[in-house]
Amino acid sequence: MKHTITLVPGDGIGPEISAAMRLVVEATGVDIVWEVREAGADVMDKYGTPLPEHVLESIRRNKVAIKGPITTPVGKGFRSVNVALRKELDLYACLRPCFSLKGVKSRYTDIDLVIVRENTEDLYAGLERMIDDDTAESIKRITRRASRRIAKFAFEYARAEGRRQVTAVHKANIMKCSDGLFLESVGQEAAAYPDIEFNDRIVDNMCMQLVQKPENYDMMVLPNLYGDIISDLCAGLIGGLGIAPGANIGEESAVFEPTHGSAPKYAGQNKVNPTAIILSSVLMLKHINEREAADRLLNATARVIEEGKVVTYDLGGQAGTRQMAEEIAGKLTG
Ligand code: NAD
Numbered sequence: 001m002k003h004t005i006t007l008v009p010g011d012g013i014g015p016e017i018s019a020a021m022r023l024v025v026e027a028t029g030v031d032i033v034w035e036v037r038e039a040g041a042d043v044m045d046k047y048g049t050p051l052p053e054h055v056l057e058s059i060r061r062n063k064v065a066i067k068g069p070i071t072t073p074v075g076k077g078f079r080s081v082n083v084a085l086r087k088e089l090d091l092y093a094c095l096r097p098c099f100s101l102k103g104v105k106s107r108y109t110d111i112d113l114v115i116v117r118e119n120t121e122d123l124y125a126g127l128e129r130m131i132d133d134d135t136a137e138s139i140k141r142i143t144r145r146a147s148r149r150i151a152k153f154a155f156e157y158a159r160a161e162g163r164r165q166v167t168a169v170h171k172a173n174i175m176k177c178s179d180g181l182f183l184e185s186v187g188q189e190a191a192a193y194p195d196i197e198f199n200d201r202i203v204d205n206m207c208m209q210l211v212q213k214p215e216n217y218d219m220m221v222l223p224n225l226y227g228d229i230i231s232d233l234c235a236g237l238i239g240g241l242g243i244a245p246g247a248n249i250g251e252e253s254a255v256f257e258p259t260h261g262s263a264p265k266y267a268g269q270n271k272v273n274p275t276a277i278i279l280s281s282v283l284m285l286k287h288i289n290e291r292e293a294a295d296r297l298l299n300a301t302a303r304v305i306e307e308g309k310v311v312t313y314d315l316g317g318q319a320g321t322r323q324m325a326e327e328i329a330g331k332l333t334g
Pocket residue numbers: 068069070071072073082241242257258259260261262263264265272273274276314
């Protein structure tokens with residue numbers, strides 16, 4: 001079956017890791033037509049916006065996209081294209097599986113966690129303002145609808161993937177209204193899934209627990225900001241951002257992207273690890289029902305990392321982005 005997929009290469013290291021991903025996905029033999037659409041700082045001059053309508057139109061039509069990271073100016077300039085994309089397409093669920101791969105140096109060897117992050121509200125809604133020159137405020141908006149929707153996604157995923165437990169992460173002891181509503185809503189949804197163990201942790205304690213006893217946890221469901229922070233913590237547990245994949249999923253469409261950002265200091269050097277976007281493409285292949293190709297690509301990537309001969313700097317090797325991708329592609333076609 002032929003699939004048409006929107007490819008947004010992004011900026012910084014985005015174009016080189018996207019090219020690497022494309023190479024290995026094509027090596028699986030799955031019939032894909034890539035509709036390449038540019039977004040980010042580089043298209044601002046041409047279109048007057050970092051997220052031109054034709055990018056959204058392409059994703060709405062194809063329903064599936066994969067993207068490289070896009071830089072967001074800090075403290076000033078345009079608002080995050082990544083956040084805008086998730087909001088515009090209502091990609092409410094951010095799914096980030098975090099699992100150990102053999103051959104990756106890490107203090108932890110047996111991590112198998114899944115992060116489900118609410119993607120549309122919380123402090124990411126951008127409801128902030130300067131009250132006067134010396135005072136700023138941000139509004140943390142949490143709704144029952146979005147909280148129940150993300151909880152349902154988490155429990156449905158747990159059931160479909162045979163996971164045992166879902167932990168709601170919050171700070172409801174301090175933010176009794178907003179995080180309190182999130183916790184209450186997840187609890188209400190949990191009642192419909194008696195087969196899945198449900199518990200909750202305060203976010204600061206969760207950080208310590210994940211570092212000390214990650215084996216006690218299975219899946220986490222979190223509001224947007226805690227989800228962002230815990231995602232990087234979990235990426236650290238498995239050996240770094242270079243191997244942490246992700247997906248943004250809505251009712252209508254899905255956009256797959258690595259957890260990491262555009263790492264501008266490495267842009268154009270053929271240096272960074274393509275694994276995170278390649279594992280994101282594994283999630284994408286599963287999503288479009290190319291499960292056998294997804295498994296082959298996952299195995300080929302895991303083998304190259306375990307062998308440790310043609311891997312990037314962050315995995316202790318000297319290979320470039322493209323060389324590592326070629327090695328993975330070779331395992332698929334050879
Ligand atoms: P980052 O993830 O880009 O980089 C942090 C560090 O992680 C890098 O310096 C590098 O050491 C390491 N790293 C990241 N990706 C790697 C890879 N593939 N291989 C090896 N090492 C890797 O985070 P940052 O520096 O905080 O953000 C840079 C820019 O990216 C910012 O503008 C930020 O807004 C943006 N960003 C975009 C997304 C997205 O597009 N979804 C996500 C996060 C950050």
